[in-house]
Amino acid sequence: MTTTRLQTPDWHEFENGTELAEALADTVAQKLRAAIETRGQALLAVSGGTTPKQFFAELSRQKLDWSKVTVTLVDERFVPESSDRSNAALVRNTLLVNEASIANFIGLYHAAGDAAEAARLASAQFATLSWPLDVVILGMGTDGHTASFFPDAPNLDELLDPARTSMVDPVLTQDGGEPRLTLPLSRLIEAACVILHIEGEEKRTVLDAALIPGQAKPISAVFATSAKPVPVYWTR
């Protein structure tokens, strides 16, 4: 992986998780309203894991025409929604409630034989969407992965190829706990708006290091290849 151009992050720091969640929800809601205004619909891709819960709760209460919003995931574990590891279950339970309960949701998981087959099924569904995405909210693990771009993934270079044309890719990773499904970097950075949401000192240190050329982690590729600034929303 080569990184030749890293951004100085557009840093948004908050006193606590509640203030961050409110500000991020306001920003995302504005972007969704603008997309609905200009193209009659909005596509939002969110991350899973533990960080976004409070943000999802705030976003779910935002007043906008959620019937015109399609929500999907940046990445998913190859597990059914009955699993407590399911990112789709997190979205259903914490984002697709309140005002947002009428949004359309397209998950990445399919009950297929393996992650590769599930990725093919998800890609066929994604082909019906009106690309590019309007808003992408990324998270990051303390190993520097974002989406399911895990450092140990054999196909990491392909996933991070800015010219990649696939829609959903399988990821075979030990670090990630189970096989994964992910949008490739190209689909994420072509979005009108990409925001990184991280919390805690450890993640800030990891990100700071990853932005130094020559210390590349998967997250580095987002900042190295995005044509637009990628705001970082952070709190201790």
Ligand SMILES: O=C1O[C@H](COP(=O)(O)O)[C@@H](O)[C@H](O)[C@H]1O
């Ligand atoms: O595995 C994943 O991890 C990252 C970070 O999760 P967190 O629990 O540290 O917030 C997440 O962004 C990604 O969507 C998820 O699949």
